[in-house]
Amino acid sequence: MDYLKMFFVNTALLITVAYLANLIYKHTITHAPDYLKRLSWIVLAIFAGWISSFFGYRLGEHVIFDLRFVPLIIATLAYPQPLVLVLIGVATGLLRLTFGITEAAWAGVINLSLLGICCAALSFWVRRSAASVRFKGGVVILLVNLINAINIAVFGVIPYREYLLEIMPVTLPAGLLLSVVFALIILDFQQELLRNEQIKRANALLSTQTEELKKNKIVLEERAEQLMIASQFKSEFLATMSHELRTPLNSIINLSQLIEENEDSLSQPEVREFGAIIHRSGEDLLTLINDILDLSKVEAGQLDIIKEELNVSEIPLLLAMQFAVTARQKGLEFTTSLGESLPPTLHSDPQRVQQILRNLLSNAFKFTKEGRVSLNVRLEQQRSDRIRQDWLVFEVKDSGMGIPPERHAVIFEAFRQADPTISRNYGGTGLGLSISNDLSRLLGGYITVQSKVGHGSVFSLYLPV
Incomplete structure (x- = not known):
């Protein structure tokens, strides 16, 4: 019963640490660089293992039972990086020496170091396997708990018969159960965090799209205004062009008709004057047409330049x-x-x-x-x-x-x-x-x-x- 009480206390402490870490993450390092987030994760996992030992069950003067291996399980599932897992395992084991440098403490260092190496090996499978998250979590929890029990039986200071017959039948099932419970709680934390991140990204995307829509609206309004102005200018141009074309054409038509109808009655100087006016009107008309043709050629990129x-x-x-x-x-x-x-x-x-x-x-x-x-x-x-x-x-x-x-x-x-x-x-x-x-x-x-x-x-x- 004392083991179960201790394990429940450890679980409560780990949940508290995870909750506080979640709050700190939200309000401090959400926008921090990746290397700082990685470092914070390592420190958190090591601290969680240490506080489990601090509140662990003391079987004897130097023997402590606790759930310090649970942060390794969570790290294997949430951040499967081999070197990081080895570092967490070794560092958690070394912190066991803060409670006294004894044979049991060194056994704890060896145990956590071996667990870190095993978790590093499991991380390769976690990253590459197409299995579901729940299946991966179950496999990792089972293997880590079994390896932890084997290490205690092999390297621990408690006689292995006593451990196998009296202690392990209680601690192994309790460790498995509480590991699953804690993993589910952490999974819920992680999903909430992912949802919050997705909401933030969606809000940022919506803000960006809103800004783009505003800019596009402004551009469209400017283009519409330009089109309206261009249409107005084209209308004015057509009105002017019709006048410019009509003036020389009227001169040519009227004077040529006058010459045709009054050819016998017109004097030679009058004919020459009318002819000169017709000639100038024709030149003006030709100049106008040439300008229009030149403009259309320039806009079409077909105007030839001969140097x-x-x-x-x-x-x-x-x-x-x-x-x-x-x-x-x-x-x-x-x-x-x-x-x-x-x-x-x-x-x-x-x-x-x-x-x-x-x-x-x-x-x-x-x-x-x-x-x-x-x-x-x-x-x-x-x-x-x-x-x-x-x-x-x-x-x-x-x-x-x-x-x-x-x-x-x-x-x-x-x-x-x-x-x-x-x-x-x-x-x-x-x-x-x-x-x-x-x-x-x-x-x-x-x-x-x-x-x-x-x-x-x-x-x-x-x-x-």
């Missing part, structure tokens, strides 16, 4: 000839200049370079009522990460109305202009700068803008030398 040697000094001369009439008609001063140390030639696409500069100069003349427009060519060096890059810069400068700083990025988007009323007041579709910007990137360069309202604008085309 060849381009005479740098000829570019300002050709453009000066093209825009001289425009400058005289508007009463503007138009000048061109070449900087120092310019390369004689540039390896690029002559047609596309002139197309970009024509678009920039057309805008400069369109939005400048008085003052001057200039085209300056210069060389600029830029350094980044000890790499020097030489750029040929074409600056188109005007004294026109200027552009607000917050609209600098907008004007390079297709169908966009600095002010929605511009298309009504000045005409145009808003494609020129978008096409020019895309072409500059295809040529390996870029376009910058510096402008303030009322202080004119400077558009700079950078092309790599």
